[in-house]
Amino acid sequence: MVIREHTAPGFNRPAENFGNHVISQKTMNEFYTIIDIRHNVTLQHPVALLRSDFEFCFDAVCVQRDTAVVTAVFGPAEVKPQRILIDKASVEALYRPKTGLPRVHDKMRETLIRNTCSTALLVTLHPRTSISIIVQEMQDSGGLLACAVNAACLALINSGIAMKFLVAAVSCMIDHEDNILIDPNSKQLKGSKASLTFVFDSIKKNIMACHTTGRFTQLQYEESLLKCRNGSDKIFSFYREIVRKVHQEHDRMSPTCRT
Amino acid sequence: MEVNVGDVVLPGDVIQAPNTNDKGKLILGPGLCRHMDEVLITTSGVLRKKGRNVYWVDSHRKRYVPVKGDTVVGVVVNRSGDTFKVDIGSSEQASLSYLAFEGATKKNRPDVQIGDIVFAKLLEASRDLEPELVCVDSYGKKGKLGVLPEGGFIFTCSLNLIRKILNPKCQMLKILGSEIPYDIAVGMNGKLWLKTKSIKETIAIVNAILTAEHLQHHEIASLCDDVINALKGM
Known part of the structure; x- marks a missing residue:
């Protein structure tokens, strides 16, 4: 079995190390998803994602600059009797931190991902089933929540589950000089007054979820919302690019895949 | 966003109104749903059309959802x-x-x-x-x-591969069958049952089928020849 490696020039991220070891052994065609909202550069060699040998499991590796998250979607599958919903699928999100057991702030992320995804999914199409979204944190260099939401959406795209629309999350921060910075890294976040994460839908670009910390004025909130909404366009066009590449990949001959 | 046949589509896209003068029915296949007067996309993939009014989305999913008549x-x-x-x-x-x-x-x-x-x-x-x-x-x-009789081998693959090998254009099972005698049952749910005379032949055919996932129809013929030659050489 030959594993194809797509390494973009200048793509020497710490995230790659674990990626090649842990994931390649499991997946045959492995790609990375790189989302860069501020620079268009990485979009030219976006190396997409997602599939595993696991029978019904779909993986997405989402690398947003130095932040990396691995997601899997399992379902529509059989559901435990206590979680059964007779008119729709029960959506659950499982968030695993890098080390240790999930804590309070992990549960918060879990809830946000679950609420966002259950709104985006056409849950009424699969009554009495469960759809699990498993999110494993790999590396946090700022904007982890946004990365997790985007990774969950990529995994849902790849699983082929029916959805009403896609979602995209963008994070931003306000520094002490009141400048708004889109998609900050952890170094920049140390000098922040407030940090905000917005989730948008793909049709009308409405807010689906919002998470904020710190103090800011209403004006600053509105301004950062506007900037993040503009940033989300890049993610949505990136999703379309990914799907196009995956379908081309399947249509094209790939001799390296021979086992 | 409005899309046409052959485009890459994402959930939430709208199919461009197919000729409004046409009073015939519109048949919506997998990945499409009707909402008010619009036809919405629900899964990501490529939009396809057959005949005058049959639309569906070609996607690579692995989970089987039962369909009547399969x-x-x-x-x-x-x-x-x-x-x-x-x-x-x-x-x-x-x-x-x-x-x-x-x-x-x-x-x-x-x-x-x-x-x-x-x-x-x-x-x-x-x-x-x-x-x-x-x-x-x-x-x-x-x-x-x-x-199905005893002594067969059951394995699973993606739903896309099943549709591919059952496509009348795909000669794979026919070419393999011309040299290696075997029984096969292909389920639309991604499960295949295979029975041959020896374990070696079973392994060869299973590998050939699973490899065809990423090949085009004309490349599959040469793959089958490779497999047959390898078996004979042994």
């Missing part, structure tokens, strides 16, 4: 009273009545054991009901359906 391969996992429970890879186990076999009566029960592999047709597949299987056609004849 023929599937399943494993009998349980028996309760007069029905068998069959695992067909969907979210719920399908039920198979013991009367749904050729020549079966209340006194003459079919010989089905737990663990047997059955090749059956979906009689009922609704999201609100348990899927129901039958091993006879509407004339009460079994045709190719029924319990």
Whole structure:
């Protein structure tokens, strides 16, 4: 079995190390998803994602600059009797931190991902089933929540589950000089007054979820919302690019895949 | 965003109004749904059209969702009273009545054991009901359906690959069959059952089928030749 490696020039991220070891052994065609909202550069060699040998499991590796998250979607599958919903699928999100057991702030992320995804999914199409979204944190260099939401959406795209629309999350921060910075890294976040994460839908670009910390004025909130909404366009066009590449990949001959 | 046939589509996209003068029906396949007067996309993939009015989205999914009329391969996992429970890879186990076999009566029960592999047709597949299987056609004849003989090998692959090898344009099973004698049952649920004379041949055919996932139709022919030559060389 030959594993194809797509390494973009200048793509020497710490995230790659674990990626090649842990994931390649499991997946045959492995790609990375790189989302860069501020620079268009990485979009030219976006190396997409997602599939595993696991029978019904779909993986997405989402690398947003130095932040990396691995997601899997399992379902529509059989559901435990206590979680059964007779008119729709029960959506659950499982968030695993890098080390240790999930804590309070992990549960918060879990809830946000679950609420966002259950709104985006056409849950009424699969009554009495469960759809699990498993999110494993790999590396946090700022904007982890946004990365997790985007990774969950990529995994849902790849699983082929029916959805009403896609979602995209963008994070931003306000520094002490009141400048708004889109998609900050952890170094920049140390000098922040407030940090905000917005989730948008793909049709009308409405807010689906919002998470904020710190103090800011209403004006600053509105301004950062506007900037993040503009940033989300890049993610949505990136999703379309990914799907196009995956379908081309399947249509094209790939001799390296021979086992 | 409005899309046309052949485009890459994402959930939430709208199909461009197909000729409004056309009063004929529009048939929506997988990945599409109607909302008010618009046709919306629900899964990501490539939009396809056949004939004048049949639309669907070509996507690469692996989870099987039962569809009425599909023929599937399943494993009998349980028996309760007069029905068998069959695992067909969907979210719920399908039920198979013991009367749904050729020549079966209340006194003459079919010989089905737990663990047997059955090749059956979906009689009922609704999201609100348990899927129901039958091993006879509407004339009460079994045709190719029924319990598959012992000694076969069962494996799973993606639903896209199943559609590919069952495509009339795909000569794969025919080319392999010209040199290697084998029995195969291909279920639309992504399960395949295969029986050959030797383990070597089974491995070769399974590998050939799984490799075809990423190949085009004309490349599959040379793959089959490679496999046949490798087998003969041994």
